[in-house]
Structure formats: C-alpha cells, structure tokens
Amino acid sequence: MPIPASHRDLLDGPVYATLSTLMPDGSIQSTLVWCDFDGRFIRVNTKVGRVKELNTRRDPRVTLLLVDTTNPWKYLTIRGRVVEKTTNAAFEHLDRLTKKYLGQEKYYGFVEPEDAKEGIVRCILKIEPEQVMANGG
Secondary structure, rough: OOOOOOHHHHOOOOOOOEEEHHHOOOEEEEEEOOOOOOOOOOOEEEEEEOOOHHHHHHOEEEEEEOOOOOOOOOOEEEEEEEEEOOOOOOOHHHHHHHHHHHHHOOOEOOOOHHHHHHHOOOOEEEEEEEEEEOOOO
C-alpha cells in the first residue's frame, strides 16, 4: 500500500509516531516511537522484551499514527503487520533515528549512558502497510 506523496514528509521528517499494538486481553497499548521508512517498510526500533515487541510476537497487527505538528489536521494513519523482526544492525538503525530526531550521532552516550548498552538486545520491527489513510495536506 503506497504512502501518498503529500504525506511522505511525515515519515521522512522527525515526526513522532504513535504505535498501537494489541495486549493479550485484546486491549490496545499505544507508545510514542521514532520511525523511518525504507520505501517499503516502516521501521521501529525497540528493545527485545518491551511490551510492544512482546505484543507483536503474539499478534503482528499494528497501527501507526503520525500527526503534522504544524497542522494537526494533516495526519497519516497506517494499519499493517510486523512482517519481520531483526536484531541485525539494530544499534546502527537506532543511531540513524537519533540523528533524524535529535541531531545527535549516537543514542548511547547521549540519550542514555554508553554503559546502558551492556546486555541490551535491540530489534527493528519492519511494518508492512496494509491500509493507509491520509487526511489534510
């Protein structure tokens, strides 16, 4: 499902996304996340074992909401599935997101202390859009 050109800036710019997943009891869990788009997948970086990661193991369906901070009537809702999880290059991906959102080169050593990285396993959730709704713009 293509992302409309009129709303691509919401994925390309440092716009925070709300990621919603399903809890075991069917209730919705939402988290503010950083994301990027590789032309096919929306990618979210997280620690293995976080609620959003655990929820997508059981049920890969997710929704992302991105709102233009300068025009709240312009937003993008993406429903899709986590089709792949990878730990490959997850720390490098996190550093790229840190550059995009904060203008800093490294996550660990800026957002969190460098030694907080010890024993952490990070992964990239690759989300394939199935339904895209663009409003405004």
